[in-house]
Amino acid sequence: MTTALESPRPRGRSGASGRARLARLAQRQGALVILALVVLVATFTFDSFGTAGNLENIALQASFLAVVALGMTFVIMSGGIDLSVGSVFALGGVLAAWGAGHGTWVALLLPLGVCGLIGLVQGLVIARGGLPPFIVTLAGLLFARGLLLLISDEGATTYKVPPGSAFRELAQGSFLGIGYPVWIVAVAFAAGGLVLHRTSYGSTVLAIGGQEDAADLMGLAVLRTKVIAYTASGMLAGFGGLLMASYTSSGVTILGVGTELEVIAAVVLGGTLLTGGAGTVLGSLVGVLLLQVIRNVINQIGSLDSNWQAVISGTILLVVVTLQRWLATVQRE
Amino acid sequence: MLETEGVTKSFGGVHALRGVDFSLAQGEIHALVGENGAGKSTLIKVLTGVYRPDEGTIRFDGREVSFHRPADAQRAGISTIYQEVNLVPLLSVARNIFLGREPRTRLGLVDVAAMNRRAAELVGSLGIDIDVTADLGTLGLGIQQMVALARAVSVDSRVVIMDEPTSSLEAKEVATLFDVARTLAARGVGLVFVSHRLDELWQLCDRVTVLRDGRRVHSGSMAELDRLGLIAHMLGREVAEVAREGATEFGDTHRRDQEPVLTAHGLQVRNRLHGVDLAVRPGEVLGLGGLLGSGRSETVKAVYGALPVRSGSVHVGGRPVRPNSVPHALRAGVALLSEDRKAEGIIADLSVRDNIALAVLPRFSRGGLVAEKRIDALVETFVRRLRIKAASPQQKVRELSGGNQQKVLIARWLCTEPKVFLLDEPTRGIDVGAKAEVQALIDELAEQGLAVVLISSEMDELVEGADRVVVLRDGAVSGELSEDRKTSAALLAALAGAAAEEEGGDE
Numbered sequence: 112m113t114t115a116l117e118s119p120r121p122r123g124r125s126g127a128s129g130r131a132r133l134a135r136l137a138q139r140q141g142a143l144v145i146l147a148l149v150v151l152v153a154t155f156t157f158d159s160f161g162t163a164g165n166l167e168n169i170a171l172q173a174s175f176l177a178v179v180a181l182g183m184t185f186v187i188m189s190g191g192i193d194l195s196v197g198s199v200f201a202l203g204g205v206l207a208a209w210g211a212g213h214g215t216w217v218a219l220l221l222p223l224g225v226c227g228l229i230g231l232v233q234g235l236v237i238a239r240g241g242l243p244p245f246i247v248t249l250a251g252l253l254f255a256r257g258l259l260l261l262i263s264d265e266g267a268t269t270y271k272v273p274p275g276s277a278f279r280e281l282a283q284g285s286f287l288g289i290g291y292p293v294w295i296v297a298v299a300f301a302a303g304g305l306v307l308h309r310t311s312y313g314s315t316v317l318a319i320g321g322q323e324d325a326a327d328l329m330g331l332a333v334l335r336t337k338v339i340a341y342t343a344s345g346m347l348a349g350f351g352g353l354l355m356a357s358y359t360s361s362g363v364t365i366l367g368v369g370t371e372l373e374v375i376a377a378v379v380l381g382g383t384l385l386t387g388g389a390g391t392v393l394g395s396l397v398g399v400l401l402l403q404v405i406r407n408v409i410n411q412i413g414s415l416d417s418n419w420q421a422v423i424s425g426t427i428l429l430v431v432v433t434l435q436r437w438l439a440t441v442q443r444e
Numbered sequence: 445m446l447e448t449e450g451v452t453k454s455f456g457g458v459h460a461l462r463g464v465d466f467s468l469a470q471g472e473i474h475a476l477v478g479e480n481g482a483g484k485s486t487l488i489k490v491l492t493g494v495y496r497p498d499e500g501t502i503r504f505d506g507r508e509v510s511f512h513r514p515a516d517a518q519r520a521g522i523s524t525i526y527q528e529v530n531l532v533p534l535l536s537v538a539r540n541i542f543l544g545r546e547p548r549t550r551l552g553l554v555d556v557a558a559m560n561r562r563a564a565e566l567v568g569s570l571g572i573d574i575d576v577t578a579d580l581g582t583l584g585l586g587i588q589q590m591v592a593l594a595r596a597v598s599v600d601s602r603v604v605i606m607d608e609p610t611s612s613l614e615a616k617e618v619a620t621l622f623d624v625a626r627t628l629a630a631r632g633v634g635l636v637f638v639s640h641r642l643d644e645l646w647q648l649c650d651r652v653t654v655l656r657d658g659r660r661v662h663s664g665s666m667a668e669l670d671r672l673g674l675i676a677h678m679l680g681r682e683v684a685e686v687a688r689e690g691a692t693e694f695g696d697t698h699r700r701d702q703e704p705v706l707t708a709h710g711l712q713v714r715n716r717l718h719g720v721d722l723a724v725r726p727g728e729v730l731g732l733g734g735l736l737g738s739g740r741s742e743t744v745k746a747v748y749g750a751l752p753v754r755s756g757s758v759h760v761g762g763r764p765v766r767p768n769s770v771p772h773a774l775r776a777g778v779a780l781l782s783e784d785r786k787a788e789g790i791i792a793d794l795s796v797r798d799n800i801a802l803a804v805l806p807r808f809s810r811g812g813l814v815a816e817k818r819i820d821a822l823v824e825t826f827v828r829r830l831r832i833k834a835a836s837p838q839q840k841v842r843e844l845s846g847g848n849q850q851k852v853l854i855a856r857w858l859c860t861e862p863k864v865f866l867l868d869e870p871t872r873g874i875d876v877g878a879k880a881e882v883q884a885l886i887d888e889l890a891e892q893g894l895a896v897v898l899i900s901s902e903m904d905e906l907v908e909g910a911d912r913v914v915v916l917r918d919g920a921v922s923g924e925l926s927e928d929r930k931t932s933a934a935l936l937a938a939l940a941g942a943a944a945e946e947e948g949g950d951e
Contacts, residue, residue, distance in 0.1 A: 330515035
């Protein structure tokens with residue numbers, strides 16, 4: 112325990128023992144290793160997997176969830192959870208499709224505003240009221256789903272994005288042969304990484320998730336930080352739905368059921384501790400990609416029921432969470 | 445520099461502080477001493493803005509101040525280092541030091557390089573050699589405490605309050621921590637130091653203030669006070685005072701001619717116990733004496749399997765008990781009435797009956813169904829036998845007095861039909877009348893053949909209630925008072941002697 116006292120160490124990299132460092136690396140990059148393995152195997156097994164078209168398709172399909180996962184990452188890192196994102200995602204899509212009939216700006220700002228507001232209210236209730244995030248965002252889930260059904264005649268009305276609307280371009284257009292959503296995700300995650308690791312806001316999020324009492328005693332803005340995290344999560348979920356609406360040219364009302372769980376799975380797969388306090392933004396992106404690749408591979412095996420995707424994802428999630436727990440104890444040694 | 449005058453604070457009619465005057469000078473290391481419940485923690489919390497005093501004033505730099513939240517006190521320059529490190533283990537050392545005040549680049553982003561460099565300079569200047577980019581949680585507790593100190597320095601704290609910072613540190617870590625503390629004092633920072641390891645006070649502190657029952661009973665130079673004097677102040681006894689008689693409800697001694705029902709041998713718990721031996725016979729009350737932090741509670745918890753032991757063995761009725769397993773200890777017939785009945789025992793919103801029944805549920809249920817009638821009968825018996833004053837067995841425990849709550853807990857444990865009953869401060873915090881009843885009850889239980897281990901901070905209780913008293917010091921047995929030798933004076937001398945031996949001791 113006192114080794115650091117006894118022997119001077121170079122100040123460069125981590126002073127933790129080699130084993131602990133390896134464990135830490137595995138915890139943070141474990142999903143990346145699995146992803147690389149799956150991609151490698153799939154490329155050699157299925158001719159159609161490694162094609163540029165298929166890979167681009169995977170990236171594009173993953174980008175909708177990835178946007179939602181970015182917000183969820185911050186919430187989970189702060190020690191919370193946001194169950195409302197699936198419903199908010201769907202609501203954002205419906206609002207965007209409806210708004211597209213009234214102009215591109217309405218299609219963009221309306222979902223962001225409404226979904227951000229839902230996040231803000233949830234954040235305020237959680238931070239100020241001290242209520243458990245699980246319950247508050249469960250209420251948010253029901254609220255957003257209900258709102259969606261209200262404005263779509265119980266889901267019977269599917270709003271269409273008018274043909275020729277510039278709003279369609281957002282998700283259907285491409286640059287250098289790669290769809291805009293993929294670029295958006297790349298930029299969003301780069302920004303998210305900077306915020307998490309290079310701003311005091313990010314440090315505060317990690318501090319709250321790691322030891323909320325300590326963060327409070329250090330005089331950090333605990334309440335504000337939480338409110339911002341939930342607001343951002345709501346907005347990003349709405350933005351994901353908005354992208355989806357642009358991509359499908361319609362506000363599909365049945366989307367987003369169970370999406371919150373898929374997103375949580377992706378974030379945890381990516382190495383973020385479900386209890387908060389540690390993780391990387393990039394890991395969540397890897398987690399989303401991993402889930403998407405598994406889905407794609409199962410589609411490649413034509414004979415396999417597509418429901419195997421959930422079974423396999425669930426299994427991998429369980430393995431990863433068990434590993435995380437184990438690695439955390441190794442690190443503490 | 446930091447002063448309080450006539451600070452009074454009470455909680456629900458109980459006075460935690462009564463008109464306490466305290467003053468801390470610049471560059472001074474000031475020991476704050478007292479037994480549990482003397483008011484140390486309350487005073488610290490008043491100084492750091494966790495509580496606001498009911499009466500009295502706090503002055504900082506000659507100006508009257510009033511802190512509403514801990515953050516206010518911190519901004520004013522008063523930092524607190526807690527027993528449990530209050531930093532974020534998953535973040536790096538440098539991040540922890542600069543949380544909330546990270547150096548920025550021109551773009552407004554955290555300047556990680558500058559942060560690490562400044563953190564390294566800072567810890568270096570305090571004589572600590574660590575890698576500041578390592579996660580805090582990977583470092584030893586001592587280092588973590590020092591990082592907390594470094595953070596206090598970096599926010600330009602003028603006062604640092606250290607609340608038992610050494611309680612979970614190794615000797616070497618303590619030495620380094622003290623070096624850092626002295627460095628700070630030399631820079632003009634005033635430090636308040638709380639520790640239950642008394643020898644540390646003389647090593648580190650310039651002045652001392654002793655609290656007892658919420659009052660300041662002594663304040664003066666550390667060097668001018670010897671151990672015996674300090675302990676006398678803490679316990680409120682004249683050194684020469686002889687034992688009074690009949691202050692408690694305990695009766696005569698019990699028979700002790702049988703083989704021990706409980707034997708513990710060489711119990712070791714990391715940083716806490718260093719080889720404790722105990723033996724208790726049926727019908728005997730064994731007192732466990734020692735100052736706070738000497739390992740009394742740890743000893744009974746280790747016997748009960750609630751504290752992971754490194755080595756050592758426990759036998760009940762001649763049969764070994766599997767270590768570190770509460771269920772096993774329970775089955776073997778060991779029961780523990782823990783010190784903190786609110787946190788570790790009583791369930792305030794359940795009825796008297798349900799609280800008692802908790803312990804027997806496993807025995808009284810078949811295939812998941814509970815034999816309600818049998819439980820009713822059992823509860824009835826205990827309520828009568830222990831004279832629990834409740835409107836009915838259905839009354840919520842929350843509504844009972846402290847003494848009756850304690851009896852409910854005792855009843856719960858008695859339901860398990862223990863052979864050995866470990867009682868950790870069974871009369872703390874209950875009123876005088878109830879105290880007498882609990883004491884009488886302990887006596888009665890022993891008479892019926894139960895082996896009892898009694899921990900108490902009250903000397904009278906140990907001297908009169910126990911047949912023998914084993915005195916602990918620093919996690920080891922330092923002495924034993926047999927029946928004919930147990931007087932208050934002898935116990936006081938044993939406690940003080942134990943403390944005196946520490947001087948050239950193992951630290």
